[in-house]
Amino acid sequence: xxxxxxxxxxxxxxxxxxxxxxxxxxxxxxxxxxxxxxxxxxxxxxxxxxxxxxxxxxxxxxxxxxxxxxxxxxxxxxxxxxxxxxxxxxxxxxxxxxxxxxxxxxxxxxxxxxxxxxxxxxxxxxxxxxxxxxxxxxxxxxxxxxxxxxxxxxxxxxxxxxxxxxxxxxxxxxxxxxxxxxxxxxxxxxxxxxxxxxxxxxxxxxxxxxxxxxxxxxxxxxxxxxxxxxxxxxxxxxxxxxxxxxxxxxxxxxxxxxxxxxxxxxxxxxxxxxxxx
Numbered sequence: 001x002x003x004x005x006x007x008x009x010x011x012x013x014x015x016x017x018x019x020x021x022x023x024x025x026x027x028x029x030x031x032x033x034x035x036x037x038x039x040x041x042x043x044x045x046x047x048x049x050x051x052x053x054x055x056x057x058x059x060x061x062x063x064x065x066x067x068x069x070x071x072x073x074x075x076x077x078x079x080x081x082x083x084x085x086x087x088x089x090x091x092x093x094x095x096x097x098x099x100x101x102x103x104x105x106x107x108x109x110x111x112x113x114x115x116x117x118x119x120x121x122x123x124x125x126x127x128x129x130x131x132x133x134x135x136x137x138x139x140x141x142x143x144x145x146x147x148x149x150x151x152x153x154x155x156x157x158x159x160x161x162x163x164x165x166x167x168x169x170x171x172x173x174x175x176x177x178x179x180x181x182x183x184x185x186x187x188x189x190x191x192x193x194x195x196x197x198x199x200x201x202x203x204x205x206x207x208x209x210x211x212x213x214x215x216x217x218x219x220x221x222x223x224x225x226x227x228x229x230x231x232x233x234x235x236x237x238x239x240x241x242x243x244x245x246x247x248x249x250x251x252x253x254x255x256x257x258x259x260x261x262x263x264x265x266x267x268x269x270x271x272x273x274x275x276x277x
Contacts, residue, residue: 001085001190002027002183003198005098007108008091010139011116011123013167014109017175018088024176025183028087030078037077041213042069053092055142069212071150076209079202085190095160096151101198103190105183108161109175111168113137162188200226203255207231210253216245222263229255234262 002025006014022029032046035053039046044065051057052065078094081087082104089098095106111119113136120132144155158164163182165175182188204226211217211224220242222235231250237243243263251259 002087002188003082003085003098003101003104004088004179004183005082005094005104005106006088006090007095007110007161009108009110009116009143010136011119012109012111013119013172013175014090016172017109017165017167017179018090020172020176021179022088025180026086030081030087030089033081034074034077034092038070038073041073041076041209042066053142053146055138055145067149072205072208072212076205079198079205083198083202093147093150096147096153098198099160101194101201103188103194104198105163105179105188106161107179108156108158108164110156110164110166112166115168196228200228203229203253204231207250207253207256211246211249214249217242217249220246222246224250228257230258230260231256232260232262236264236266239265 004018004021004027006018008014018029021027035046035049039049042049048057048061048065049070051061052070057065074092075097078089078092078097081089082094082098082101095108098104099106113133116136117129117133120136121127121129124132126132140155147153147155153160163178165178167175170178204224207224207226211220211222220237222233222237225232225234231253233246233250237246243261243265246263247259247261250256
């Protein structure tokens, strides 16, 4: 079941490539699922998530929105979509989050700035090159800042991708054909091992989201790993009560068939009950 993780760069024609690729191979395209999922999880309006993602949120919105919740709930939905297979995932850090999975093809579709600005001008029906250029650059800066803050990577670094296609020189048709051919290569054939890895990553993401979403464990920060559906928890908690709450929430997540408790209680918990590491 093919999974393509693709960048989302304004005016690059990535959307055109994704649509034609989906039509050619009979794949689904992730559209608004992440915005809707994150907004519902955080109990905020979808427009806020869209503004944050596009770099259009105001200062107060940026300062008051829980960035960790956005990241955790985004990852939960992305992994869930990828685990179902037969899909094109654009943006939202999909190329970084899914890169460890061998059968996921990570693609960057790009184009020179001038052509991207001209695309936006045509899209908006304007002749104001300067304003269109400022909008494209604002979008680029927002993407770069988010990728660096969340993953510690440089947006656009070619080493993050399996393919980099420039639509100034390569047509949409040719991009689709190149991606189709790459998907047919043995390196990107889904195996039992690669499917199990993706399933484990999706389960770990669900557990992290459940811990963050539950009032009893919202402020607890631990490491979550999944191996064959069995969850391993590690890290430091304040006391045995936090340990029990964390284990119980993780164990209740759909798909978890056991929890290995590797959590450690702070020796000084009684003296410093509010301490966190």
